[in-house]
Amino acid sequence: MTLKNRISLLVSLLFTILFGLASTVIFILYSNYRKEEFRDRLEIKALSNIKLLVNVKQIDNQLLKIIDQNSINKLYDEKTLVFDSNYKLIYSSIDDAKINWSVEDLKYLKKNKTFFKQQGDYEVYGVFYDTNDKDFYALISATDDYGKKKLLFLRYTLVVSYIFFTTICWLLTSFMVRKAMNPLLAFHQKIKNINENNLDTRIASNSTKNEVDLLADEFNFMMDRIEVSYQKQKEFTAHASHELRTPLSRMTSQIENAIADPDIKPKNNSFLNNILADVNHLGELINSLLILSKIDNRSAENIEIQRLDEILFSSIEKINKTFPDFVILFEMEESDDLDTALEIKGNKNLLEIAITNILKNAYIYSDNKQAKVKISTDHYHLIVSISNTGDTLNEEEQKNLFEPFMRGQNSKRTSGFGLGLRIVHRILTVHKANITYSTPNINTNLFQLFFEL
Numbered sequence: 001m002t003l004k005n006r007i008s009l010l011v012s013l014l015f016t017i018l019f020g021l022a023s024t025v026i027f028i029l030y031s032n033y034r035k036e037e038f039r040d041r042l043e044i045k046a047l048s049n050i051k052l053l054v055n056v057k058q059i060d061n062q063l064l065k066i067i068d069q070n071s072i073n074k075l076y077d078e079k080t081l082v083f084d085s086n087y088k089l090i091y092s093s094i095d096d097a098k099i100n101w102s103v104e105d106l107k108y109l110k111k112n113k114t115f116f117k118q119q120g121d122y123e124v125y126g127v128f129y130d131t132n133d134k135d136f137y138a139l140i141s142a143t144d145d146y147g148k149k150k151l152l153f154l155r156y157t158l159v160v161s162y163i164f165f166t167t168i169c170w171l172l173t174s175f176m177v178r179k180a181m182n183p184l185l186a187f188h189q190k191i192k193n194i195n196e197n198n199l200d201t202r203i204a205s206n207s208t209k210n211e212v213d214l215l216a217d218e219f220n221f222m223m224d225r226i227e228v229s230y231q232k233q234k235e236f237t238a239h240a241s242h243e244l245r246t247p248l249s250r251m252t253s254q255i256e257n258a259i260a261d262p263d264i265k266p267k268n269n270s271f272l273n274n275i276l277a278d279v280n281h282l283g284e285l286i287n288s289l290l291i292l293s294k295i296d297n298r299s300a301e302n303i304e305i306q307r308l309d310e311i312l313f314s315s316i317e318k319i320n321k322t323f324p325d326f327v328i329l330f331e332m333e334e335s336d337d338l339d340t341a342l343e344i345k346g347n348k349n350l351l352e353i354a355i356t357n358i359l360k361n362a363y364i365y366s367d368n369k370q371a372k373v374k375i376s377t378d379h380y381h382l383i384v385s386i387s388n389t390g391d392t393l394n395e396e397e398q399k400n401l402f403e404p405f406m407r408g409q410n411s412k413r414t415s416g417f418g419l420g421l422r423i424v425h426r427i428l429t430v431h432k433a434n435i436t437y438s439t440p441n442i443n444t445n446l447f448q449l450f451f452e453l
Helices: 003-055 061-069 103-112 145-192 211-260 266-298 308-322 348-364 395-399 420-430
Strands: 076-083 089-092 114-119 122-130 135-143 304-307 327-332 343-346 370-377 381-389 434-438 444-452
Touching: 003 076, 003 089, 003 114, 003 122, 003 135, 003 145, 103 114, 103 122, 103 135, 145 211, 211 266, 266 420, 304 308, 304 348, 308 327, 308 348, 308 370, 308 381, 343 348, 348 370, 348 381, 348 420, 348 444, 420 434
Parallel strands: 327 370
Antiparallel strands: 076 089, 076 135, 114 122, 122 135, 304 343, 370 381, 381 444, 434 444
């Protein structure tokens, strides 16, 4: 789970839990308030009935019932019972509602003065009234229909509000977290695009100095040190390669002069030829390392509009001088836009090196010293395809094909260092182009170079 999703989830869950707890507390408090408020109403009604019976001598039970029936405090399904000190029922309201009572309830009232309890849908309130002459017990039962309707309305309101506001919270939290994380996403995208060819990339930092800006500053400082170290490494490789080329050139000249001596013995001549081959081999390695060290430094130099077909013909001409028996079958796709597509921005020398290395690779690993070169286009790319027949690479070797010093099983009987395709890949990366390897048929190797139109 990503950090932004985790933050959104935690914040939304926190709000959901807090809002749920708040709604529950509100509902419980209001429910208790309703009970207390209804209890007070029952108490007022019970005491008023007792006082009428006790204090107003002219009022009999029938008149009290009429007054009770037309009272402004009339309760829903109300039932009132009044008992004297001998637990004898002396008054009962006209309602049909029933109150379950016992003598034990009246004794409890005498001891505790009041009680309030639930009987099914009814709520019962009992009160003990003490006068100088007699004791009275009153039980009143009713249903708080109006209060329960308000409580039900509050419940539905809280549930709907909970669902609505939690949904809004999740959406807003997700949106706000994404917006807050945008600088970090941009930071991640720039880091993702950094490679050995653009170590000068830096992350923009604002003056707010928040966590992302502090991280960007530290990252830029780290990239400064990495770039300096990388430049020193490349400079060392370039200087070392230059210094090694001079003694190797002298060694080559001296060995060639020794071989040309007519008085040299055949045994010594064979020995010197072997040494000369090793020196030339070492020279090729040094030249490859020197090219690799210079590619980045020259990537921004001599970038001009080039004709890719002219670069390809020049590379073919050079490779034929080295391998005269190399047969190259050339094909160019017919297209109205091909002439324009052949014009690309690039460094001519570097592109010649790249294509020459691929052609050389096609010659060395072919089984008939032939290769096919085709120029074509699709909607987005100019494509150069170079194929030959011979042993192919397995899937594991293909994964590391463009890594330095990587050589496949098909190279056991050929000399090389495994740097040629690495140089090609580095050059094409500088030119924002791609190279792929595939085996479309059995014993067929296909390299394709893709240049953006």
